[in-house]
Amino acid sequence: DAKTTQPPSMDCAEGRAANLPCNHSTISGNEYVYWYRQIHSQGPQYIIHGLKNNETNEMASLIITEDRKSSTLILPHATLRDTAVYYCIVRVITAGGTSYGKLTFGQGTILTVHP
Amino acid sequence: DAGVTQSPTHLIKTRGQQVTLRCSPKSGHDTVSWYQQALGQGPQFIFQYYEEEERQRGNFPDRFSGHQFPNYSSELNVNALLLGDSALYLCASSRRQGGAYNSPLHFGNGTRLTVT
Numbered sequence: 150d151a152k153t154t155q156p157p158s159m160d161c162a163e164g165r166a167a168n169l170p171c172n173h174s175t176i177s178g179n180e181y182v183y184w185y186r187q188i189h190s191q192g193p194q195y196i197i198h199g200l201k202n203n204e205t206n207e208m209a210s211l212i213i214t215e216d217r218k219s220s221t222l223i224l225p226h227a228t229l230r231d232t233a234v235y236y237c238i239v240r241v242i243t244a245g246g247t248s249y250g251k252l253t254f255g256q257g258t259i260l261t262v263h264p
Numbered sequence: 265d266a267g268v269t270q271s272p273t274h275l276i277k278t279r280g281q282q283v284t285l286r287c288s289p290k291s292g293h294d295t296v297s298w299y300q301q302a303l304g305q306g307p308q309f310i311f312q313y314y315e316e317e318e319r320q321r322g323n324f325p326d327r328f329s330g331h332q333f334p335n336y337s338s339e340l341n342v343n344a345l346l347l348g349d350s351a352l353y354l355c356a357s358s359r360r361q362g363g364a365y366n367s368p369l370h371f372g373n374g375t376r377l378t379v380t
Contacts, residue, residue, distance in 0.1 A: 183368070192268070192354050192371030193307065236306060250358065251297065251320055252369060254306030 153237045158259040161231075167224040169258055171237030174218040182213060183240050183252065184222045186233040186260075193236065193254075196222065227262045234259050266291065268372035270355050276378045277345050285340040285375045289357030296338040297369065298330060299354040307354055313338055314360060342377075350379045 154172040161167040173182065181200050185193040197204055197211045199220075204211045210223040224231055236257040240250060269288045277283050289296050295314045299307035309322035313332035327343045336357075342349055353376075356369040 190373075192356075192373045195368040195370060198368060250369075251309045251312060251322070252299075252307075252356075253309065254299075256306055 153239060153255055155237050155255065155258045157256065161227045161260060161262050163229060163262055163264050164226055167227040167260060169222040169235050169260065172219045173239050176217050176239050180239040180241050182220050183238045184211065185236045188233045229262050232260060232262045268355055268357050268370050270372040270375050272375060274376045276380060279345055279347060279379055281345050282343045283345060283377060285353050287338045287355030287372060289336050290370050293357035293359045294336050295358045295360050296332055297356045298340045299356065301352040301354060345379045347379050350377060352376050
């Protein structure tokens with residue numbers, strides 16, 4: 150799986166947009182970009198994923214650059230409950246073969262939302 | 265609709281003992297994976313089960329073994345516990361679609377294992 154690089158920590162004011170960057174310059178054509186977050190003492194929570202088009206759901210938006218070498222997770226209106234560790238993961242998605250879709254977590258970005 | 269449930273939530277064992285952790289997948293999911301998360305680290309993949317067989321394994325010794333039952337629930341067994349096995353053990357489930365394992369993984373809140 151491709152390696153991802155994320156800043157170790159970021160701050161955001163409550164009510165403002167939080168933009169979390171991720172670099173995945175060695176991503177392959179059969180790898181999706183996934184974002185998870187982990188709030189203290191809980192399991193990781195799925196946020197969003199995408200291949201090459203921008204994606205949006207009720208939680209966040211995912212912007213992937215045209216060359217797919219980097220992406221940005223956007224939380225449009227951050228709240229105190231969004232304080233968590235955010236993981237950017239590239240995941241091989243193929244039918245059959247030897248890929249079984251495991252997730253390889255890095256260190257993530259600690260996002261702190263303050264009042 | 266219950267999500268992924270794990271039991272017990274906390275467990276304390278002595279070095280050398282054996283432990284069994286349990287996981288019930290989210291409704292509609294048929295694939296179960298286990299992850300180990302040491303304090304301050306990201307989760308590390310242990311193995312994945314589908315159709316009651318181990319399909320993929322991470323870099324963990326044979327002391328770590330598992331099982332998947334016909335109802336898709338799963339167990340993680342760890343033998344000869346070491347102090348370094350103290351960690352949060354996470355179970356994740358997903359649904360195999362069209363031959364691919366691409367549906368998002370949903371995680372439980374884990375079992376906190378302490379080895380003394």
